[in-house]
Amino acid sequence: MVSSLVRRRILSGIPSGITRDWKPQQISNFATAVPPVTQDATSSKGPTAMVFLNMGGPSTTDEVGDFLSRLFADGDLIPLGRFQSHIGPLISRRRTPKIQAQYAAIGGGSPIRKWSEYQCQKMCEILDKLSPETAPHKPYVAFRYAAPLTEETYAKLLEDGFGNGKGGRAVAFTQYPQYSCSTTGSSLNELWKWRHRLEGKRSAGNLDTIQWSVIDRWPTHPGLVEAFAKNIEDQLKTYPEEKRNSVVLLFSAHSLPMSVVNRGDPYPAEVAATVHAVMQRLNFSNPYRLCWQSQVGPSAWLGAQTSDTVNHYVQRGQTDLLLVPIAFTSDHIETLYELDQEVLREANHPGVKRAESLNGSPIFIQALADIALDHLRKEEKCSLQMTLRCQGCKSERCLAQKKFFAGEQGASLVV
Secondary structure, three states, X not given: OOOHHHHHHHHHOOOOOOOOOOOOOOHHHOOOOOOOOOOOOOOOOOOEEEXXXXXXXXXXXXXXXXXXXXXXXXXOOOOOHHHHHHHHHHHHHHHHHHHHHHHHHOOOOOOHHHHHHHHHHHHHHHHHHHOHHHOOEEEEEEEOOOOOEHHHHHHHHHHOOOOOOOOOEEEEEEOOOOOOOOOHHHHHHHHHHHHHHHHOOOXXXXXXXXXXXXXXXXXXXXXXXHHHHHHHHHHHOXXXXXXXXXXXXXXXXXXXXXXXXXXXXXXXHHHHHHHHHHHHHOOOOOOEEEEEEOOOOOOOEOOOEHHHHHHHHHHOOOOOEEEEEOOOOOOOHHHHHHHHHHHHHHHOOOOEEEOOOOOOOHHHHHHHHHXXXXXXXXXXXXXXXXXXXXXXXXXXXXXXXXHHHHHHHHHHHOO
């Protein structure tokens, strides 16, 4: 069961800190599948739509072209300036054959949809037991660049009885634990856009529309930290006992263009916070570094790069290295191809390994339920951090989106 300390913090509304004794609820206690959502549910505050936000990935190689077209058209993720509408399609067309080959090498498509739907469904089953007053909890996934796209999921919400004059509560739950304007911010911009297109220009307080709240970051939640730490410990056991404490832990996260970092994006600091929390949970048992992967294009990106880091250590004779994907909640192209088939293969040494991704981890799924439960009981619209724009932000869309999700009481904080 979840420790009494964490449970007391959740019930009292105090943010949970890192606790060594955090334990997940037994997954054998899953509730049975809930019936389809109806607006006349018997629970006092239900039904509740739980909408997982993520970038997504093509499920087949045939979807790669469309996926890349959407990705390179998104100035929040890859800022290409005023010529984005021309440069983006050119880059996506040139990269499509190469990326199709990479997806073919990992089985013909990304598993991110499978894992996202699984995680959301299992989380909702737990929430039905933990929070019967907001049940039934209906699982949805909204991807930014692949099916199910945000507009498709929003249309499904309306079809299922939310909004369209019927109201209803929905929680946008980012699956990027660390906030970035390029990831969570982009997904929320897209959700805000389709809310206005599909539900009209009604005010945010109109109870006939879907009533949104946002779980916008959770970089040091004890359950997330425990899930990462457990996977690291499991992989460290594969090294000879006399070497385990000298294995270098290389935490790897998706990089950002330096133009985004210098604007004041909080992502690097929040990723570093996750790394520190995990190492604290491990009692700083091993030397470690944070590095960055997936740079695209010639412009300056946040470094040091993961591939360069591994190569440099191996060349220096440090060949016991454990890669830890620290900003991903499931396997996808960056783990299965970039790390497993490029970085590890180039290192070409049995001591260079990777920790498992979170995927179906019961500890992680319980953490998702605890995060959602805390959010539902606090009845907050979003975190205080989300109301603060980056220091160098000039985006009017970002301003409007934040004011919307902050609600009438929090909108005054968004400047």
